[in-house]
Amino acid sequence: MNKQYLIMFFVLTGYLAPAQPYYNKQQIKELSYKAQKAYRRTGRFLDGAAKGEFIYRPPARSGIDTLFFASDSLLIRFKDEFAYKPLRPAHVADIQEQLGKKLHGLARRNHVQVTVKGYPLERLVPNRYLNEKDSLRLSANNQERPVHVQNISRPYSVISGLNNRHLALWNSHGWYYQNKLDRWGWQRATLFTTVEDVLTTSFVLPFVVPMLEQAGANVYLPRERDTQVNEVISDNRDSSYTEEPDRNLFITGQGKAYGHGKPPWQSEQNPFQQGDYRILHLQPGSKGRVTWTPAIPCDGEYAVYVAYQTLTESDDQAHYEVRHTGGITHFIVNQQVGGGTWVYLGTFHFQAGKNKEQGSVTLLTNGSKEKVLTADAVRFGGGMGSIARNGNTSGRPRWTEAARYYLQYAGFPDTLVFNQQEDKNDYVDDYRSRGRWVNYMLGGRYMEPWVTKGKNIQGLQIPIDLSLAFHTDAGHHTGTDKLVGTLAIYSSRDVEFNQRFPDGEDRLTNRDFADLLSTQITDDIRAGMNKTWPQRELWDQRYSEATYPTVPSALLELLSHQNLGDMQYALDPEFRFLVSRAIYKSILKFLAEYHQCSYVVQPLPVNRFQARLHEGRAKLSWQPVSDPPEPSAEPEQYVVYTRKEDQGWDNGVLTDTTEFLSPPLEKGTIYSFKITAVNQGGESFPSNVLAICDNGPNAETVIIIDAFDRVSAPKVINEGNFTGFAGWIDEGVAWGNDLSTIGQEYEFNQMKPWKDDDDPGHGATYDHRAGMLALGNNFDHVYTHGVSIRNAGYSFVSCSRQSIEQGDLTLDRYLLTDLIFGEEKTTVSPSGTIKYVLYTPALRSALLHFLQTPRAGLLISGAYVGSDPFTTNERNVTDEEKEFVKKILGYTGRTDHASATPLVKATDGSPVPAFDGTFGFNMDYRPDLYRVESPDAIIPADSTGMTIVRYQGNNKSAGVIFNKGYKVITMGFPFETVTNREKQTAVMKQILDCLSQ
Numbered sequence: 001m002n003k004q005y006l007i008m009f010f011v012l013t014g015y016l017a018p019a020q021p022y023y024n025k026q027q028i029k030e031l032s033y034k035a036q037k038a039y040r041r042t043g044r045f046l047d048g049a050a051k052g053e054f055i056y057r058p059p060a061r062s063g064i065d066t067l068f069f070a071s072d073s074l075l076i077r078f079k080d081e082f083a084y085k086p087l088r089p090a091h092v093a094d095i096q097e098q099l100g101k102k103l104h105g106l107a108r109r110n111h112v113q114v115t116v117k118g119y120p121l122e123r124l125v126p127n128r129y130l131n132e133k134d135s136l137r138l139s140a141n142n143q144e145r146p147v148h149v150q151n152i153s154r155p156y157s158v159i160s161g162l163n164n165r166h167l168a169l170w171n172s173h174g175w176y177y178q179n180k181l182d183r184w185g186w187q188r189a190t191l192f193t194t195v196e197d198v199l200t201t202s203f204v205l206p207f208v209v210p211m212l213e214q215a216g217a218n219v220y221l222p223r224e225r226d227t228q229v230n231e232v233i234s235d236n237r238d239s240s241y242t243e244e245p246d247r248n249l250f251i252t253g254q255g256k257a258y259g260h261g262k263p264p265w266q267s268e269q270n271p272f273q274q275g276d277y278r279i280l281h282l283q284p285g286s287k288g289r290v291t292w293t294p295a296i297p298c299d300g301e302y303a304v305y306v307a308y309q310t311l312t313e314s315d316d317q318a319h320y321e322v323r324h325t326g327g328i329t330h331f332i333v334n335q336q337v338g339g340g341t342w343v344y345l346g347t348f349h350f351q352a353g354k355n356k357e358q359g360s361v362t363l364l365t366n367g368s369k370e371k372v373l374t375a376d377a378v379r380f381g382g383g384m385g386s387i388a389r390n391g392n393t394s395g396r397p398r399w400t401e402a403a404r405y406y407l408q409y410a411g412f413p414d415t416l417v418f419n420q421q422e423d424k425n426d427y428v429d430d431y432r433s434r435g436r437w438v439n440y441m442l443g444g445r446y447m448e449p450w451v452t453k454g455k456n457i458q459g460l461q462i463p464i465d466l467s468l469a470f471h472t473d474a475g476h477h478t479g480t481d482k483l484v485g486t487l488a489i490y491s492s493r494d495v496e497f498n499q500r501f502p503d504g505e506d507r508l509t510n511r512d513f514a515d516l517l518s519t520q521i522t523d524d525i526r527a528g529m530n531k532t533w534p535q536r537e538l539w540d541q542r543y544s545e546a547t548y549p550t551v552p553s554a555l556l557e558l559l560s561h562q563n564l565g566d567m568q569y570a571l572d573p574e575f576r577f578l579v580s581r582a583i584y585k586s587i588l589k590f591l592a593e594y595h596q597c598s599y600v601v602q603p604l605p606v607n608r609f610q611a612r613l614h615e616g617r618a619k620l621s622w623q624p625v626s627d628p629p630e631p632s633a634e635p636e637q638y639v640v641y642t643r644k645e646d647q648g649w650d651n652g653v654l655t656d657t658t659e660f661l662s663p664p665l666e667k668g669t670i671y672s673f674k675i676t677a678v679n680q681g682g683e684s685f686p687s688n689v690l691a692i693c694d695n696g697p698n699a700e701t702v703i704i705i706d707a708f709d710r711v712s713a714p715k716v717i718n719e720g721n722f723t724g725f726a727g728w729i730d731e732g733v734a735w736g737n738d739l740s741t742i743g744q745e746y747e748f749n750q751m752k753p754w755k756d757d758d759d760p761g762h763g764a765t766y767d768h769r770a771g772m773l774a775l776g777n778n779f780d781h782v783y784t785h786g787v788s789i790r791n792a793g794y795s796f797v798s799c800s801r802q803s804i805e806q807g808d809l810t811l812d813r814y815l816l817t818d819l820i821f822g823e824e825k826t827t828v829s830p831s832g833t834i835k836y837v838l839y840t841p842a843l844r845s846a847l848l849h850f851l852q853t854p855r856a857g858l859l860i861s862g863a864y865v866g867s868d869p870f871t872t873n874e875r876n877v878t879d880e881e882k883e884f885v886k887k888i889l890g891y892t893g894r895t896d897h898a899s900a901t902p903l904v905k906a907t908d909g910s911p912v913p914a915f916d917g918t919f920g921f922n923m924d925y926r927p928d929l930y931r932v933e934s935p936d937a938i939i940p941a942d943s944t945g946m947t948i949v950r951y952q953g954n955n956k957s958a959g960v961i962f963n964k965g966y967k968v969i970t971m972g973f974p975f976e977t978v979t980n981r982e983k984q985t986a987v988m989k990q991i992l993d994c995l996s997q
Contacts, residue, residue, distance in 0.1 A: 074103070074110040083116045084537035086515045087124045095121065117492070117540060119508065126512040128593045136506040139595050145463040146316065148218050150332045151346065155639055155654040160600040161681040162588055163216030168438045168467035168549070170222050171204040173197040174402030177389035177426045184394045187402065187427065188473070189760035190767050192567040193714060193725050194740045198400060198770070199561055199570060200470045202740035205399075207580030208470070215588060215602050215682035220462070222403035222437045224382045226303035226347065227737065227773055229397045231383025234292035234361075235260060236278050236375055240354075243278070243375075244289050250375075253279045257340070258307045258377040258411070264388035265408065267423050272340050272411030277309050277376040282367035292378040293360040296350045303347045304361060307376040307411075310339025310461070315371035319364040323357055324348035326648030335373060337461040341411045342379055349648030350380065389426070397771045404430040407437055416440060416451060435548025438467045445502045446550040450495065465591060466513065467553040468583070469545035472570065474536065474557040484560035485534025486525075488518035491547040492540050502550050510546065513590045514538050514554040520586040521558070521579055527629060528578050529569065529831045552594065556583075564716075564723055564750070564763065568830045571713035571725070573735035573776075575830070577685075585630070588681070600681030601633040606658075610799035610809050611673055611690040613701065618662040618692045621808070622675050635677035641686070643672040646783075652676075665694050670786050688779035688800055691786045695795040700996055702794050703814040704782050707801040707843070708822030708862070708974075710836040711735045711777050712829075717748070724748040724763060731933050733823050734776025742770040774925040781820050784976040785988075789818070792989035805842035811850035816995055819847075821862025822974045823930070826874040834875050838868045844884050851888060856966040857995025858889075861975040866893025866936035886941035890962020891970050898937035898972060899951035902979070904958050910948040911961065911969075911994035914986035917952050921977040929977060936972035967995045 065077045076099065099114070100107045114121040122130075127137050147164050157163075173187035174197045188196040205225060212219050234240040235258060243250050259275020280290065296302070304322055314335040322329045322345060331345050350359045361378045385394035387405040394401055398409070404426055407418045417440050418433035439447045443459015475484040490510035493499055499507050515538055522535040536557075546555040558579060559566035569575045585601060592599035608623040620640065627633040639652040640660045653660075665671060670693045674686040688706055715730035717723060724745045734741070743766030752761040782798045789796045794816070803809045811817055827836045839847075850856055869877055869885045870893035886892050905917035922929045937956040940946055949959030949971065962968040969991055978984040 074107070074112045076112065076114045078114065078116045078121070080117050080540075083124055083540060086126075086519055086535075086538065087121070088129050089122075089125055092122050092125060123508065124511065126515050126593075128512070128516065128589065133596075134506075136504075137509045137512055137594075138505070140503040140505055142595055146334050146337055146461075148334050148338055148462055149343065149345065151329065152332055153329045153651040155652050156637065156678045156683065158216030158682050159680050160598055161215035161217075161602060162212060162591065165217045165465045165591060166220065166463050167212055167217050167587065168220050168222075168441065168464050168551075169204065169208065169212070170403060170434050170469055171200040172469070172471045173430065174223060174405075175385075175394050175396045175400045176402040176404065176430055177394070179389075179424060179426055182390055184389070184392070184396075186757070186767070187430070188561070189754070189757040190742060190765040191561060191745075191760055191763035192564060193571065193727065193745055193765050194561070194742055195765075195767070196472050196561045197402075198742065199472055199740050200558075201399070202738075203558075203576050203580055204470055205739060206736055207576055208583050210685070211580060211584040211602070212587065214684070215584065220441065220464070222434050223406050224398040224401065225344065226382030227397065227399045227739065228300060228302050228381040229384060229771075230297040230300070230302075231379065231381040231398075232294040232297060233258075233260065233377055233379045234294040235275060235377040237275060240292060240294045241375075242291050242293070244291070245287070249288055250278045250280050250290075253277045253309060253311070253374060255309065257309055257374075263386045264393045265386055266388055267408075267419065268414070270411055270414070271409060272307070275376075277374050279311075280363075280365050280373040280375060282315060282365055282371050282373060283369060284366065286365045286367075288365035290363040290365070290375045291356065291360055292362075293354055293356045294378070294380060295354045296352050296359050296380065298352045300350070301347055302350050302380040303382060304345045305342035305379040306333065306345060306361065306363075307342055307378070308333075308335050308339050309374040309376060310335060310337060311372060311374060313370065313372050314339070315367050315373055317367060318373050319366070320345065321362040321364065322346065322348060323360045323362070324350055324648050325358050326643065327650045329651055337463075339374070339460070341460065400771050402426070402430040403437070404433050407433055412437060412440060416447075416457065420451075432544045432548070434469065435467070435545050435553075438464055438549040438551065438553070442550065448495065448548065448550070464551050466551055466587060467549040468517075468587070469553075469555040470583075471555065471557050472559055472561040472566075474560040474566075476560055476562040482563070482565045483530070483532075483534055484563050484566050485536050486518055486521050486559060487536040487539065487557040488514040489539045489541050489543055489546050489555040489557065490514035490553070491542055493542070494547055494550075495542070501552075505552075509552050509594070510554060511538065511540065512593070513552050513586075516590045517554055517556060517583065517586040520589070521556075521582040524578055524582040524585075524629070525569075525575075529575060529829065552590070562754075562763070567725075567763075568713060568716055571732065571740070572830055573711035573713075573733075576735070599632070600679055601627070601630040602682035603627070603633050603635040603677035603679055603684040605685045606635075606638070606675050606677050606687050608800060608802045608806055608808050609675060609687045609690055610797075610803040611692045612797045612799075612809075613692060613694055613795065614661065616664050616694060618665060618671055618673065620660040620662070620673055620675070620690075622658055622687060623808075624658065624677055632679075632681065634679065635684070636679040637677075639676045639678055639683065641674045641676070643689075645670055649674075654678075665692070667694055667696055668790065669693065670783065670790055672780075672783050689782060690798040690800070691782045692797050693786055693790045693795055695790055695793065699793060699795040700816060700992075701814055702789050702796040702816040702818055702992065703811060704785050704789075704796055704798040704818045704820065705801055705804060706779075706782050706798060706820050707838075708777060708779075708781055708820050708824050709801065710822070710824045710827060712827045712836075721750050722748045723750045727933075731931075732776075733930075734774070736776060736778050737773040737927055738776055739773065741774070742767040769925060772925050773927040775927055775930040777822065777930070781822060781974075781976045785818055785820060787981075788985040788988035789992065791985040792992055794992055801843060804846045805840060811846060812853045814850075815853065815855055816857045816859075816992060817847075817850060818859045819861075820974070820976065821860065821865055822976065823863050823932070825864035825868045826872050828874050837875070838862070838865065839881055839884060844881070844888075848884070848888060851966045851968075853966070855996070857992070858966070858968045859970075859975075859991055859995065860889065860968065861971040861973065863932050863935055863972070863974055864896065865970055866891070866938035866972055867896040867934075869893065871896065889968050889970060890941050890945045890964065891938045891960040891968075892941045894937035894939050894957065896936055897934045898956045898958070899935055899953050901951070901953040902932070903952040904949050904973070905952045906949055907947055909946075912948055912959070912987050912990045914983055914990055915949050916983075919978065919980035919983050920952070921973045922979050929979070932973055932977050938970060938972045961994070969995065
C-alpha cells in the first residue's frame with residue numbers, strides 16, 4: 001500500500017472552509033463543537049448523526065477540509081494540498097478503503113463522495129492510467145489539421161511519433177532591459193557558473209528541440225533559436241532577390257510585410273510593417289521561381305527562416321529548396337498559416353560569400369492555378385539584438401535575449417502579445433508575452449477575450465497542440481548533497497476562472513500533462529542517475545505561462561539553480577540529455593493519450609561505430625543501443641549521413657542493416673560519416689563522427705581511434721562551508737558548444753546570504769563568458785587529425801573506442817595507430833558512477849596486441865594522459881595499469897596543469913622539429929576549438945625513452961618517444977587543439993614518418 005497519501009490524509013492541516021449546507025458562523029461554531037465533542041467521545045465521524053444536521057470540522061492532523069451531508073450522500077472535501085501529489089487508481093482505492101474503515105457504519109449506509117479542489121478524487125488520475133477515459137480530457141478536435149512545415153528530403157517517415165504536431169516551447173527568461181535602472185541585465189541572479197536565463201537554453205536548444213523535431217514535430221520558440229551571431233537577410237526589394245523568368249509575371253501584394261527599415265527597432269516599430277511582398281500566381285508546369293542569394297558573412301552553420309504573407313487563396317504546398325554546402329534540402333510550407341513572421345526551415349552549413357549553388361533559397365512556382373504564393377524575405381543566422389530600449393540595444397547575441405524582444409523582431413503585434421505595460425515594465429511584459437504568443441499563433445477564438453477586447457484577431461492560424469515553459473527556480477537548500485528536485489505547475493482555470501479550453505476540453509487536462517511530465521522526469525532520473533531524486537508538488541496555480549495558453553500547457557521547474565546539490569546535475573551534459581529525453585517522452589505520451597493514438601519512442605544513439613576502406617569504398621558498421629524502460633524504442637532502420645571535406649552534411653541515406661558500403665571514394669578526399677537510428681517514432685541523436693581517406697595504393701594507412709567520449713560538469717569542491725564549482729581544477733566538458741557557462745564562480749562561502757541579484761551570496765558568478773559558446777566535445781575530432789594525416793601523404797580509417805574494446809575491430813592489420821584522448825579522463829558523475837577511464841583493461845589488451853606487431857607505431861595525445869593513470873583522485877589506479885603505461889607505452893605522469901601558456905618547442909634531436917616554439921595548443925575560449933585548461937607533463941619511464949617536446953614557458957616535458965622494437969609517441973596535450981593548421985600537418989608528417997621507420 002502506498003503510504004504517502006495516507007500520511008497526507010492524516011497529517012495535513014488547514015482551515016475549515018464552509019460548504020453546503022450553508023450555516024452562519026455561530027451555527028458552524030456550535031455544530032463543529034458538537035461534532036468534535038462526539039468525535040472525542042466515540043472516535044467516530046458523525047456516526048449516528050442525522051443527515052444535514054452537522055458540518056464536521058476534522059482534527060488539525062487530518063487531511064480533510066470539510067465533511068458534511070447533502071441529500072443522501074456523505075461528502076468529504078480534502079484539503080487542496082492533497083492534490084499536490086500524482087494520483088493513480090491504486091491510490092484512490094487505498095484512500096477509499098481507509099475512509100471506509102474510519103467512517104465505520106456511516107460509509108456503509110451512505111454514498112461517500114470525495115472531492116479535492118472541487119473535483120471527484122478519481123478525476124485527478126491522468127487519463128493515461130484510467131481504463132474508462134474522461135472524455136473531457138481528450139482532444140475534441142481530432143480531424144486532420146494543417147501541417148505547417150515538412151522536410152521532404154528526410155529519407156525516413158515518422159508515423160507514430162509527433163508527426164504533424166505543432167509544439168510551443170520556451171527556455172525561461174533572458175537578457176532584458178530593466179526600466180527603472182535604465183540598464184540591460186539578466187532576469188535572475190548569476191550563480192554557480194551560469195544563470196537561469198541561459199541554463200534552461202542549454203537543455204532546450206541542443207537537446208529538447210532536436211528530439212521533438214526528430215520525432216516529426218514542428219517546434220516554435222518565442223526566443224531566437226540560432227546561436228550564430230552573424231545574420232544576413234535577403235528581402236524582395238534587394239538585389240540578392242531574383243524572379244525568373246521575368247519580374248513582370250509577379251505583382252506586389254497589398255499590405256505590409258518585412259522591410260529592413262532603419263534598425264535598431266524602437267518600441268513602436270514592427271519590422272514586418274516596414275516593407276512589401278510579391279505575389280506569384282501559380283500555373284501548372286510553370287518553370288518560374290524566386291531565389292534569395294545573400295552574401296554569407298563567414299563560414300558556419302546558419303538557421304534559415306523564410307517570411308511570406310498568408311492570403312485567402314494561399315497555397316498549402318509552397319516548395320522551397322535550400323542550397324547549402326551539403327547539397328539541396330527540400331521543404332513544403334503551408335502558406336495558408338504562419339504568414340507575417342519568421343518561419344524556421346532548418347540549420348545548414350554555408351561558406352562565406354555569394355554562391356547561388358551552395359548558399360541560396362529558392363521558391364518554386366509550380367502548383368494549382370487557383371492558388372498563389374507570396375515571397376517576402378529569407379533570413380540566415382540568429383544575429384545580435386536589434387531592439388532598442390531608451391536608445392540602446394542589448395549588445396548581446398539575440399539568442400540570449402528575452403522573448404519580449406524576439407517577438408517584436410519577429411513581427412508579432414505589440415499590445416496583443418508583448419507590450420501591455422506601455423514600455424514601463426519589460427520584466428512583466430516578457431513573462432506574460434510567452435503565453436499570449438501561443439494564443440496569437442493559434443488566433444481567432446483561441447485568443448483571450450480580455451486581450452482582444454471583442455475583436456476577431458486572425459493570428460497565425462498555426463494549430464498548436466501543446467505549450468511548455470521550462471524553468472529552474474524550485475527552491476534552495478544549504479549544503480552540497482541536498483536536492484530540491486522537480487516541481488510542475490499547471491492551471492485548471494484561466495484568468496477569468498473558466499474551466500474549459502475553447503474547444504471544450506476541461507483545463508484539468510493541464511494536470512494530466514504536468515503529472516506525466518513530472519513523473520517521467522523523476523522516474524528517468526531515478527533510474528539513470530539518482531534513486532532518490534525528489535518529485536515535488538503538482539501546483540495548480542495561476543502563473544501566466546501555465547494559465548494564458550488556450551491549449552494543454554505546463555510550467556516545469558526542473559530543479560533549483562540556487563541550490564548547489566541540484567546544480568551538480570544541471571551542469572552535467574549527460575543529465576541534460578537524460579532529462580530532455582524524458583521531456584520529449586512525456587510530450588509524446590501525453591499527446592498520444594490526448595488524441596487517442598499509438599506511439600513509438602525514438603531510438604537511442606548507436607555505438608561501436610567503425611569506418612574502414614574496402615575496395616575503394618568506405619565500409620561502415622555499428623551496433624544499436626537498447627532502451628529497456630522503453631520497449632518501443634528499438635531501431636528499425638538507420639540513416640548514414642556523409643560530409644565531403646569541410647562541407648555540410650547531406651540529407652542521409654536509409655539502410656536496413658548495421659552495415660553500409662559507400663559509393664566509390666575520390667582519391668585524396670576526406671569523407672566523414674555519422675549514423676542515426678530510426679523507427680516509426682523518429683530518429684535518434686547521431687553517433688560520433690568518423691572519417692576516412694584513400695590516398696592511393698602506395699600510401700600507408702593509419703587507423704584513428706576516437707577515444708574522446710567525455711562530457712562532464714565542472715569540478716565540485718566541498719570543504720566545510722567552502723563549496724562550489726572549482727573551474728580552476730577542472731572546467732568540465734560541454735556537449736558541443738557551451739551555452740550555459742557565463743563565467744567563474746567567485747563566492748564559495750555557503751553561509752553568505754542572498755541580498756539581491758547583484759549580490760546573490762553563495763554561488764555568485766562573473767558573467768565575462770556570456771554568449772561566448774566555447775566549444776566542448778563535438779565528437780568530431782577524427783577529421784582534424786585526418787586532414788593532417790592526408791596532407792602528410794597517408795591514408796586513414798577510423799573507429800570508436802567501443803569497437804576496439806568490444807573486439808569488433810583489431811588493430812594488427814595496421815602499422816600505425818593514432819589514439820585520440822582529447823580531454824578524456826576519469827570522471828565521477830553526480831550519482832557516483834566512474835566513467836571515462838583512459839586505459840580500460842579492454843583497451844590495454846587491444847593496444848598490447850597491436851604493439852606486438854612488428855614495426856608498429858602508436859601516437860597518443862590528450863590532456864590527461866599522465867595524470868589519469870598515475871595521479872587521479874577519482875579512483876584507485878591499479879598497479880597493472882601503471883605498469884602497462886610505464887613498461888609498454890614508456891612514459892609516466894609528472895603533473896597536471898603543467899603550463900599556463902600554450903607554446904611548445906622541440907628538444908635537440910627531436911623527431912618533431914616542426915614544433916619551433918612559435919605555436920602550440922589552444923588555451924582560449926573559442927567556438928571552433930576546445931580549450932586545454934590543464935595540459936599534462938609526462939616524462940620517459942626509463943632510459944629507453946626521450947623527451948621530444950617541452951612547454952616553452954617552464955621547460956616541463958610535454959612529449960615523449962619510446963622505442964622498444966615498436967615506437968610510441970605520447971603528447972600531454974591534444975593534437976587536435978594545435979592552433980597553426982599548416983604547422984600541425986608538418987608535425988603529423990614528422991610523427992608518422994618517425995613511427996613508420
